[in-house]
Amino acid sequence: MAKVFIYPATSLILSDLVARFDHTPLGTALGIRERIQTPGLESPPLQITPDDPKRGLKYAAVEVPSGVRGRMAVYGPLIEDAEAAIVVHDADFAFGCMGCARTNELVKFMIRQRSIPTLDLNYPRTEGEGEEFVAAIHQFLASLGGRL
């Protein structure tokens, strides 16, 4: 069972696909759940506090906007923890939406830097492409040792 970082990190479909093949999806839900379950935090809606952009300094310098550093405080540790990654490019809003383009660039770069097994896919636009898309993910996850 491998820890698989998903991009877009908010994609419930990707998260579900990874979980169905007995791997652990690493995405926004996991990062935010940790914060919501931490007692004493009171910074709705995501329970991200002004300390998170400071923690994000590990991944981006102080001149990088606070929103990027705050996001990196969520995604950075997940990418560091990941053993594999699935990256879907140009995804539709409904599939999973990452808010900030600068964060996206940094997230994708960090995945490359980790040199972990990574599946790069374009978002499918037709039914045929959709079938190939799911099959590719299936094959990738199986290669990681998951359930066929």
Place this chain on the structure above:
Amino acid sequence: MTSPVRIAQLSCGPEYSGVQSEIEEAARAVDAEVFFPDLKLSDIRSSFEAFGLDVRSSDLKLAIARAKALVEGTVEADAVFIATCFRCAEAAIVRNELRRYIHENSDLPVVSYSFTERTTSGTLLTRMEALTTIARRRTLLAREHQEGLTMGVDSGSSTTKAVVMQNDRIIGTGWVPTTEVIASADEAIQHAISEAGIQREDLNAVGTTGYGRYLVGKRIGADLIQEELTVNSKGAVYLAGAQHGPSTVIDIGGMDNKAISVSNGIPGSFTMGGICAGASGRFLEMTAKRLGVDITELGPLAMAGLSRKVPMNSYCIVFGTQSLVNALATGSSREDVAAAACHSVAEQVFEQQLQEVDIKEPVIMVGGTSLIQGLVYAMGQLLKTEMVVPPHSQFIGAVGSALLSSGYIKGR
């Protein structure tokens, strides 16, 4: 009980910067609520494409679609707050274009702000209050004449001003440095009342504005306590005789600067503060002190100098003073240094703040710094326009407050 003012939030990044709760707290403090306009997914795509600004960040695409929904009336709001991360170029473009788009295509008051993780509700409070004032008090802000015997008190960060007015005439003024807030207000009020030759009990209504407005307002039993953005802009157009049509108000204060786009006496969009002390009235005070002149002499001194002879353009008051000291040490004249200091402040306000509002003539300069001719001249040169400095411009908040408080005279 009035219902809360509904402020639509168009933003990218505040929830990931840990400041969304600060935005909501500031709104709650002025009996307002922020909300995110709900849209259909299909509307987001079509609105974003129709707007034509091809940004890559999805949150900015969403902000654009929400702005279109507000302008087209498919979502109702009383005011708009646009917030994006400080130092994000993509967001800065969107923030500026959305502010302009909403200002030009709707009556919604709009304020834009670039935040960091250090932004607090206190920083946002005056801006939120101004939005709610414009939404709630349009009738009051439409008032064009001061009636009866009223007083306005402006408890500012550097000075406290009081003005007594009677039927559109200023009959008494008081101006003292702000030390202890209430004591300074008492002293300014005493000066104004003595000069007017009246008793405190003769006043029909009283208003307060400025940083100490709540404390002073409570102390003197003010009928109107209102933030300085709407009060100053009202006072400015009133004194400049520009109550009808568009205008721009610039107020370089001791602690922060305000730039306000005004239409028919009511602010449409505005910026406040946001830059460093090198662009504040405080820097000019320090310059005057270092040059060994009174602040009232700095303007004439600057007019006799040439700013281009001294390099000075620091955001920081410490580095700005360092440039000033270096220039004097290498033989620059006091006149040139004074001119450079004025140009430096004007240039930074021009570059950092005036880009966030639409400059429409007349451009009215108010506040204590409007009496520094060198600064007014430098600003006029940068904006390529003749600046309007109305009489009593240093009392602008107090005049606006006296004017607006006359709307609270009972029986009128």
